[in-house]
Amino acid sequence: MSTKTSAKPAWAVIMWRELSAHVSSPVAYIVTGLFLIFSGFLFFSTFFLINRAELRSFFSLLPILFAFFIPALTMRLFAEERRSGTIETLFTMPVSPFDATLGKFLAAFGFSVLLLVPTLCYAITAAFLGDLDPGPVIGGYLGELLLAAGYSAVGIYASAVTKNQIVAFFIAFSLCALLTLVDKFLIILPAPVVGLLQFFSAGYHFDSIARGIVDSRDILYFISLTMLFLWMTVNATDERRAA
Amino acid sequence: MIEVEKVTKYYGSFLAVDELSFSIRKGEIVGLLGPNGAGKTTTMRMVTGFLCPTAGSIRIDGTEIEVDPKSVKHKIGYLPESAPLYGDMITEDYLRYVAGIQGVSADRVAPTARTCGLVEVMHKNVNELSRGYRQRVGLAHALLHDPQILILDEPTSGLDPNQIIEVRSLIKEIGRTKTVVISTHILSEVEMLCDRVIIVSKGKIVADSPTAELRGRFGHKAQLKVQVGGCSYEEFASAVVALGGIAGCVRETGEEGLAAATISVETASDVRPKVFKLVKDSGWTLYELSLHQNSLEDVFRSLTIGGNDA
Numbered sequence: 001m002s003t004k005t006s007a008k009p010a011w012a013v014i015m016w017r018e019l020s021a022h023v024s025s026p027v028a029y030i031v032t033g034l035f036l037i038f039s040g041f042l043f044f045s046t047f048f049l050i051n052r053a054e055l056r057s058f059f060s061l062l063p064i065l066f067a068f069f070i071p072a073l074t075m076r077l078f079a080e081e082r083r084s085g086t087i088e089t090l091f092t093m094p095v096s097p098f099d100a101t102l103g104k105f106l107a108a109f110g111f112s113v114l115l116l117v118p119t120l121c122y123a124i125t126a127a128f129l130g131d132l133d134p135g136p137v138i139g140g141y142l143g144e145l146l147l148a149a150g151y152s153a154v155g156i157y158a159s160a161v162t163k164n165q166i167v168a169f170f171i172a173f174s175l176c177a178l179l180t181l182v183d184k185f186l187i188i189l190p191a192p193v194v195g196l197l198q199f200f201s202a203g204y205h206f207d208s209i210a211r212g213i214v215d216s217r218d219i220l221y222f223i224s225l226t227m228l229f230l231w232m233t234v235n236a237t238d239e240r241r242a243a
Numbered sequence: 244m245i246e247v248e249k250v251t252k253y254y255g256s257f258l259a260v261d262e263l264s265f266s267i268r269k270g271e272i273v274g275l276l277g278p279n280g281a282g283k284t285t286t287m288r289m290v291t292g293f294l295c296p297t298a299g300s301i302r303i304d305g306t307e308i309e310v311d312p313k314s315v316k317h318k319i320g321y322l323p324e325s326a327p328l329y330g331d332m333i334t335e336d337y338l339r340y341v342a343g344i345q346g347v348s349a350d351r352v353a354p355t356a357r358t359c360g361l362v363e364v365m366h367k368n369v370n371e372l373s374r375g376y377r378q379r380v381g382l383a384h385a386l387l388h389d390p391q392i393l394i395l396d397e398p399t400s401g402l403d404p405n406q407i408i409e410v411r412s413l414i415k416e417i418g419r420t421k422t423v424v425i426s427t428h429i430l431s432e433v434e435m436l437c438d439r440v441i442i443v444s445k446g447k448i449v450a451d452s453p454t455a456e457l458r459g460r461f462g463h464k465a466q467l468k469v470q471v472g473g474c475s476y477e478e479f480a481s482a483v484v485a486l487g488g489i490a491g492c493v494r495e496t497g498e499e500g501l502a503a504a505t506i507s508v509e510t511a512s513d514v515r516p517k518v519f520k521l522v523k524d525s526g527w528t529l530y531e532l533s534l535h536q537n538s539l540e541d542v543f544r545s546l547t548i549g550g551n552d553a
Contacts, residue, residue, distance in 0.1 A: 013343035021331050085327030089384065092291040092321040093344045094313040241295050 010095045014103025018077065019110050028073070028111070035069045035115050043122055053130025058122055059140040059210040063180040063203045066112070066144075066151050071172030073111040074155025075165045077104045078237070082163035097237035101230055105156055112148035116141070135212035143209035146222035150202055151176050153229035160236040179203070179225075244269045244392060244422045245290060250299035252285050252446075259285045261446035262299070269391075272418040274437035274454070275426040278547050282446040283426040284324055287396050290424070291321045303392065317345065320390035324397050324426075326381030330370035334361060334380055337369055338387060345388035352387070359383040359413065375406035382413065393423045399432060411436060430543055444547040457542060467506040467514065468495070470531035471522055476502040482525065486517050501530055 022028045042065075043058040050057065078100075081087040090100060126132050151172075158172035159165075183194075183201035198204045202225065205218040245267040252260040260282040267273050275283050288294040290301055292308045292315060301308055303315045329337060338352045356362055359379045364372055369380060378398065385393060398414060399407045414423065415436060427433060433440050433454060440457055442450040450457060471479050479502045480492045490507040497503025508514050515532060522529045 008343055010344050013340060016343075017329075017332075017340050020336075021329070025331065084330070085323065085325070086329055087327075088288070088293055088323045089321075089327055089381075092293050092316060092319070092323070093341070094316045094346070095344060096313065241293065 010093075010099040011103035011106070014095070014100060015106045015110070018104055018107030022073075022107065022111055022114075027076075028114075031069060031072050032115055032118075035065065036118055039065055039119060040122075047126070053126045053132045055122060055126060055132075055137055055140055056210075058119070059136075059143070060207070062140075062144060063147060063206050064177070066147055067176035067180045068173060069115065070108070070112055070148065070151040071155045071158065071169045071176060073115070074108045074152055074172060075159055075169040077108060077156055078159040078233075079163050079165045079168040083165075091237075091241070097234045100237065101156065101160075101233045105152060105226075105230055105233075108152035108156060109149055112152060113145070116144055116148070133212075136210065139212040139214060140210040142214065143206045143218075146209065146219065147202060147206050150179075150222045150225040150229075153226040153233070154179070157229045157233045157236065160233045176202075244271075244304060245424070246302040247286075247290065248300050248302075250286070250289060250296045250301060252282075252289060252294065253297045259446055260289070260296075263443070263446070263448060264299075265441055265448065265451060267422060267424065269422055270420075271439055272423045272425070272437050274433035274440045275424060275443065276428065276430070276433055276440055276543065277426075277443040278428065281443045281547070283443060284396055285446075286443070287321070287394055287424070287426060291319055291394055292316050317388065318390055319392045319394060320385030320388065322378075322381045322385045322393075322395045322398055325401070326377050326384075328369050328377060328380055328384070330368070333366055333368055334372070335365040337380065338383055341384050341387050347388045351389070355383050355387050358386065360409070374401050375403065375409075378402060378406070378410060379413075382410070386417065391421060393417060393421050395423070395425045397426055397428075399427070399429065442543065442546050449546045450542075465508055466535040467508055467518070468503075468531060468533045468535065469506060469518060469529075470497045470501045470503045472501050472528040472530055474502055474525065474527050476504065478502075479527075480504060482521055483518065486514060486521060488514055488517075498530070503531075 039058065039061065042061050043055075046057045078087070081090060091097075123132065123137050154175050155168075155172040158175065159168040161171070162168050179200070179202040181201075181203060183198045183204040189197070199221075202222070205221045208215060209218050247266065248264050250260060250263045251258070263282070263286060275286065277283050285294065289296050290303070292312055295309075304318055306315055308315045329340075332340065334356075335352065338356065339349050342349045342352055356365060359382050361376070361379055361383055364376050364380075369377065372380065378401075382395075382398070385395070395414065399410050402410060411432065414425065417423065418436065425432070425436060437454050439453050440450065441448055469479075469483075476494050480494070483489060483492055483504070483506060488508065492507075493505045495503040495505055506514070506518075513534075515534065518532060519529065
C-alpha cells in the first residue's frame with residue numbers, strides 16, 4: 001500500500017492535462033486563428049469608418065462570437081472521454097464528478113483566455129491611434145472573462161450529456177446563442193416580460209459591463225450562470241453512473 | 244477483501260446482473276468466466292465504482308464504495324476492457340498524469356514502466372503503440388499506485404500469442420502479492436492463472452469453486468474415440484457394450500470403410516486395454532483409440548449453454 005503524498009488535488013491534475021492537450025492540438029490553433037480572423041475583420045472594418053478610438057464595435061460582437069467559438073473549444077471535454085471509453089479509466093481512479101468538472105471547466109476557461117490574449121492588440125492599436133478611454137476597455141475585458149466563464153460552463157454541460165462532439169457543439173451553440181440574443185428580440189413583447197427576459201440574457205448583462213459600469217447584479221448573473229451549469233454537469237456525470 | 248452481496252443491475256429494463264453474491268479473500272486470484280454478455284464487465288464496473296448497482300451492496304476492504312468512493316478507488320487498480328487511454332499523450336506523460344491523480348510520487352513511474360516492459364516506448368504517443376503495448380500501458384496504469392486489489396477485464400484479448408504469454412506471466416508475478424480478479428472467456432488462462440473460478444451466465448453465478456475442484460466435479464467422465472476396420476458399427480458397438488463399464492456408445496462418421504464411435508466412460512476405470520484386446524481378439528484392425536478428458540471447456544459449455552454466445 002502506497003502512502004498518499006497528495007501533491008496536487010485531482011482537479012488540478014485534470015486541468016493541467018487538458019491545458020497541455022489543448023496547446024499540443026492543432027484544433028486549438030485553428031479555432032484561435034479563425035476567432036482572430038473573424039473578430040479582427042469585424043473590428044477593423046468599422047474601426048476606421050467610425051474614426052473613434054474605442055473598442056465598442058469589438059465588444060458588441062464578442063458575445064455572439066463566443067457563442068460559436070467557446071462551444072468549439074469545449075465540445076471535446078467530456079464527449080470524447082465517453083466516445084473513447086477513457087471516462088472509465090478516469091472515474092475508476094480517485095476522481096469525483098466534481099473534480100472532473102472543475103478541472104475541465106478551469107481548463108476551458110483557460111482556453112478562452114488564450115483566445116482573448118491576442119485581442120489585446122486591438123486595444124493597443126486603438127490607444128496608439130487616439131485617446132482611448134480605459135474604463136470601457138477594462139469593463140469590456142472583465143465582461144469578456146465573465147462571459148467566457150459562463151459559456152465554458154454551458155459548453156461543458158453540453159459535452160457531458162452526449163458522446164458525440166458535434167451534438168455537444170450544437171447543444172452548447174444553441175444555448176449560448178439563445179442567452180446572447182434573447183434580449184434582442186424583445187421589441188414586440190410587453191414591458192414586464194422584457195424585464196424578465198433581459199435578466200436572463202447574457203448579452204444584456206455583458207453590454208452593461210462593457211459600457212464600463214460594473215454592477216454587482218451583472219457579475220452575480222454570470223457567477224450564477226456558471227455555477228448552475230457546473231452543478232448540472234456534476235449531476236449529469238453522476239446520473240450516467242446510476243443509469 | 245471484496246464482498247459483493249445480492250447485487251443487481253438493470254440497464255433500463257434489461258437485467259444485466261441478477262442478485263450476484265460472492266466474496267473474495269485477500270491474496271486470491273479469481274477468474275470471472277462467462278460468455279459475452281453474461282455480465283462480467285458490468286460486475287467489474289460496479290466493483291470498481293464506475294457504475295452504481297441498482298440494488299445490493301459492494302464492500303471493498305470492509306468499506307462500502309458509496310461511503311468513501313475516493314479511498315476505495317485508490318485501493319483498486321483497474322484495467323478496463325480494451326484499455327481506453329488518452330491517445331494524445333506520450334506514454335511517460337500519461338503515467339505521470341496517473342501518478343498525479345492517484346497522489347503518488349512520480350518516482351513510481353520508472354519502476355512501474357520497467358515491470359510492464361514499457362521502457363522503449365516511454366517517448367512514443369499512446370496512439371502509435373501496438374495493441375500489446377497499449378495493454379501494457381493499461382496494466383501500468385492499474386499498477387502505478389501499488390493497489391491491494393487488481394481488477395483486469397479481459398487483459399489478454401486482442402493480443403498475439405507471444406504477448407499473451409508475456410502478459411500472463413506478468414499477472415502471475417503480480418498475483419503473488421495482490422488480490423486479483425480477471426475476467427476472460429479463455430479457459431486455459433483461468434486454468435493457468437486462477438486459484439478459483441466464478442462462472443457467470445445471464446447475470447447469475449452458475450459455478451463458484453477452486454479451479455482444480457471444478458474440473459474434478461465435472462471432469463469425472465471421459466470420452467473414448469475409436470475407429471476400427473474390418474467390422475460394421477453395430478458389430479463393434481454390441482461387442483463394446485458387452486465389455487461392461489461403458490456409459491454409452493454413439494456412432495460417428497469416420498474415415499471411409501471404418502466403424503467409428505465415441506464411447507463415454509467413467510475415468511476411474513480405464514477401458515482402453517479392454518477395447519484394444521477386443522479388437523485384437525476379433526481380428527479387426529485398430530485405426531484410432533484416444534481418450535479425451537472432460538476439460539474446463541466442457542464444464543463451461545455445459546454450465547453456460549443457452550448464454551448469448553456460448
